[in-house]
Amino acid sequence: MALIEIENLTVHFRAKGHLVRAVEEVSLAVDARESYGLVGESGSGKSTILRAICGLAPVTGGTIRIAGETIPEPRDRAFAARVQMVFQDPYGSLHPRHTVDRALSEPLAIHGIGDTDRRMQEALTDVGLPSAFRFRYPHQLSGGQRQRVAIARALMLKPEILLLDEPTSALDASVQAETLNLLNRLRAERGLTFLMVSHDLAVIDHMCDRVLVMQHGRAVEELTRGDLAGARMKTAYARSLFDASADRML
Amino acid sequence: MTTLTAWLRDPNPMSRIQARLGQSYLSWLRLRRNPLTMLGLAISVALLMIALFAPILAPHDPIAQNLAERFIRPFSAGHWLGTDEFGRDILSRILYGSRITLYIVALVILTAPVAGLIIGTVAGYFGGWVDQVLMRITDIFLAFPKLILALALVAVLGPGMVNAVLAIALTSWPPYARVARAETLTVRNSDYIAAVRLQGAGRARIIWGHIMPMCLPSVVIRVTLDMAGVILTAAGLGFLGLGVQPPLPEWGLMISAGRKYLFEQWWVATMPGLAIFIVSLGFNLLGDGLRDVLDPKSASK
Amino acid sequence: MTLLTVENLRVTFDTEAGLVEAVRGVSFALGRERLGIVGESGSGKTMTGRAVLRLIRPPGRIEADRMVFDGEDLMTADDAAMRALRGHRIAMVMQDPKYSLNPVMKVGAQLTEGLRQRDRIPKAEAQAKAIEALNAVQIRDPERVMEAYPHELSGGMGQRVMIAMMLIPNPDLLIADEPTSALDVTVQAEVLSILDALVRDRGMGLIFISHDLRLVARFCDRVLVMYRGKVVEELAAKDLMQAKHPYTKGLLNCLPRIGGAREPLPALNRSADWAL
Numbered sequence: 001m002a003l004i005e006i007e008n009l010t011v012h013f014r015a016k017g018h019l020v021r022a023v024e025e026v027s028l029a030v031d032a033r034e035s036y037g038l039v040g041e042s043g044s045g046k047s048t049i050l051r052a053i054c055g056l057a058p059v060t061g062g063t064i065r066i067a068g069e070t071i072p073e074p075r076d077r078a079f080a081a082r083v084q085m086v087f088q089d090p091y092g093s094l095h096p097r098h099t100v101d102r103a104l105s106e107p108l109a110i111h112g113i114g115d116t117d118r119r120m121q122e123a124l125t126d127v128g129l130p131s132a133f134r135f136r137y138p139h140q141l142s143g144g145q146r147q148r149v150a151i152a153r154a155l156m157l158k159p160e161i162l163l164l165d166e167p168t169s170a171l172d173a174s175v176q177a178e179t180l181n182l183l184n185r186l187r188a189e190r191g192l193t194f195l196m197v198s199h200d201l202a203v204i205d206h207m208c209d210r211v212l213v214m215q216h217g218r219a220v221e222e223l224t225r226g227d228l229a230g231a232r233m234k235t236a237y238a239r240s241l242f243d244a245s246a247d248r249m250l
Numbered sequence: 251m252t253t254l255t256a257w258l259r260d261p262n263p264m265s266r267i268q269a270r271l272g273q274s275y276l277s278w279l280r281l282r283r284n285p286l287t288m289l290g291l292a293i294s295v296a297l298l299m300i301a302l303f304a305p306i307l308a309p310h311d312p313i314a315q316n317l318a319e320r321f322i323r324p325f326s327a328g329h330w331l332g333t334d335e336f337g338r339d340i341l342s343r344i345l346y347g348s349r350i351t352l353y354i355v356a357l358v359i360l361t362a363p364v365a366g367l368i369i370g371t372v373a374g375y376f377g378g379w380v381d382q383v384l385m386r387i388t389d390i391f392l393a394f395p396k397l398i399l400a401l402a403l404v405a406v407l408g409p410g411m412v413n414a415v416l417a418i419a420l421t422s423w424p425p426y427a428r429v430a431r432a433e434t435l436t437v438r439n440s441d442y443i444a445a446v447r448l449q450g451a452g453r454a455r456i457i458w459g460h461i462m463p464m465c466l467p468s469v470v471i472r473v474t475l476d477m478a479g480v481i482l483t484a485a486g487l488g489f490l491g492l493g494v495q496p497p498l499p500e501w502g503l504m505i506s507a508g509r510k511y512l513f514e515q516w517w518v519a520t521m522p523g524l525a526i527f528i529v530s531l532g533f534n535l536l537g538d539g540l541r542d543v544l545d546p547k548s549a550s551k
Numbered sequence: 552m553t554l555l556t557v558e559n560l561r562v563t564f565d566t567e568a569g570l571v572e573a574v575r576g577v578s579f580a581l582g583r584e585r586l587g588i589v590g591e592s593g594s595g596k597t598m599t600g601r602a603v604l605r606l607i608r609p610p611g612r613i614e615a616d617r618m619v620f621d622g623e624d625l626m627t628a629d630d631a632a633m634r635a636l637r638g639h640r641i642a643m644v645m646q647d648p649k650y651s652l653n654p655v656m657k658v659g660a661q662l663t664e665g666l667r668q669r670d671r672i673p674k675a676e677a678q679a680k681a682i683e684a685l686n687a688v689q690i691r692d693p694e695r696v697m698e699a700y701p702h703e704l705s706g707g708m709g710q711r712v713m714i715a716m717m718l719i720p721n722p723d724l725l726i727a728d729e730p731t732s733a734l735d736v737t738v739q740a741e742v743l744s745i746l747d748a749l750v751r752d753r754g755m756g757l758i759f760i761s762h763d764l765r766l767v768a769r770f771c772d773r774v775l776v777m778y779r780g781k782v783v784e785e786l787a788a789k790d791l792m793q794a795k796h797p798y799t800k801g802l803l804n805c806l807p808r809i810g811g812a813r814e815p816l817p818a819l820n821r822s823a824d825w826a827l
Binding site: 185230241245 | 735736762769801805806809810811815817
């Protein structure tokens, strides 16, 4: 049985008086310890799927199940301990007036977990940050360091599933490489399951076993890693996306 | 001294307190660059000192009457700012009056912004009908001119210093609620609020620990800029006889009393007027400088 | 023919923390070609582009041994002369069209504003020129776009409008600062082909500033690789894969590639002497 099962997920919401049909009847299944990619252009609904899973966007239709159970509405603490998310913009996802210490201890405080000092040290070491950074503010960190803090924060509750929303698209190439390596290492060490969104086929290919190509809120085609490297797409849209990323083969 | 600044500037603080103090120190350095702000700060600190040490600084009793020395001109020996119609030393009365001014300002600051902050963040975060109800109440308060509303409240409650404070506080919270709500609306959809929601945080924790710290700077700026207004409203109530009652040396009351003699004995009304002017100016300058340092929009770089 | 010569360009900022050198001695010459400037954030690539137009605000300072555009010395030109150059002969396209277009003005009005105010061209003629420019950037129904407000345009459309706006005065040099970073890959390809056509057909010079090494390699003729305010390597774009400098090599190697191996990506180990 798959760990994450999404069936006919539909997300509609109102924004500025318009009805936005962000996601239309998308189904996918992610096995435990698998890394699954969502790729598409802006407005394809790929990020909305992640947001719908964790309750930041409304589920208008369809079901989402984690380990066979329909997810609770609203999401409870037990859900928070299983599923966490890393956001795209490391400048916007850390509270500007909270130190690294506060950001990392908050999930522990919410869930009533003690042993803060040891867990904090562990978390910082795990993501490769020196412990001297513990009392720094976000503006005293570089983009890559901030994203490491965001990853550490998402892992504080030891979740099984990590939702990654373009985690490296705001970073420089060299920092992107370090961050991707870090994510892969953590996944191997902790047996995490990734559901990752990106617009960059090369990043998706490097990180994911399977990928779903999306356009205008609909699933277009599911590709395995082999399909992608061998350019074996069936639909015209997936093909055009691949052709536009041709320089990513170099 | 050098070890202290080094400790404050340490890029790798060892504790939350050191981190926070370090940030405050950097803000202070930025604040210090603006001479007008420093003037405002000096005036505010001077007001505080004068209020604290009024009994030592004042050459005379502010209330004791001495009809033999009525209307002595300013700059005379013993009475630097002259005396009023009861022969009371104006300088001493102004010095003691600073205590009343400060008392009113302090009480208003401790109540109105706190209420406004809570109402604004709650309305902004919850949205929907909670927002509608709270903001319509705010609108009702905003619809009346401040002084008129304060007058009506004092008329109901009866004159007196505490009632004046209450009236001013009740009329001055709506702008803070507005500011806090606006700030909350921009913050509530940010990724860092989403992140703490995803961790399972309750609403109270989100509002108190994550949203309020972001609203605080704008409210603090607004409060500093409003202090002058509070002093003026208090003086206005005193002037109309609805605030502090004689013989207490409240500045507005003193102007009101001196009004009768404005043409012959101009100093009786002018001196407390100057005091109000200087203190209001001081708070305004300070508020302007704080805005440059605290405002997240201008200080983002 | 050399259009722009820059010799030993320096941009320094006098901040509380001391002197910050954003650009430290950059030299290059540009003909009617596509020159790419590549580097990571903080490498000084944007500042180099802005310095050519003298668009650096105090406390920033621009110094150069020589900065000459088509016979005109940019270092000694007065403000009026610079204003006449900016937009007219040297144009600049920024990363995000959202912040470069006036949100409360129709696109058509913004496109024709310069022509009507500065060049005193009658309305109908200015309209025709604007529509022609929109056609040049392959906007299908230019009349409708003329009547639209910027927020009604998609990202790719907005970026094309920005380029059209820069093209109306027919500049000799276009400085494009990450013009496609905010765009989807398929739209990006379109915008690039538009820029490409302009260089080819109008003989315009193009400075293409980007963080994306592979994009620049595919699109430009020549590439300057910047690191900490210095050019560490200059090479023909087609030779990028044979780059010699360890920084350029490192930047290329650390990119994931489709069909690449699953092992960890090689980290970029910065060496202190690159910045010397």
